[in-house]
Amino acid sequence: MTNALTDLDQINAELMGQGATNPFGKDVQPGDGVSGEIVAVVRRHRHNSQGMPLYWVNRKPQVSTVGDPVIDSQLIIEIDAAARVDKQDEGLRAVTMDRDVQRAISAGVRRARAGGVALGGRIEGLLYVGPMKDSSYGRVYDIGSYTPPAA
Structure with missing residues (x-):
């Protein structure tokens, strides 16, 4: 299955990604x-340092002409x-x-009894705890809370 981004998705990813720094x-x-309100959700095709698009080949992101595109999802948070x-x-x-951040946010969403994150929702205290123990890669994050937007 191929995940295709529309032109509008790409334009919005570029617009919302400008000036938004990565807190981690x-x-x-x-x-x-980081704490703040979710103001946008961005999905974009990942590129390597030379600007070439990456695709999944043998479960690894690589420059290729075949495979599913490597898609990154981001929450744009206004602090x-x-x-x-x-x-x-x-x-x-x-x-x-990434999977480590998703694990923390997912826990906050479940505690809030929400069906998922939403624009206007608020993330409080999404913190980097440190590297994963007993692993050569990975990070541990924690979240104070997630508050869904007011109805």
């Missing part, structure tokens, strides 16, 4: 986190004004929904 990049430290770095900070954070 390479330099993340235990205790770093509170007090948490912004400086006056140029637009307050947008792009949280990539």
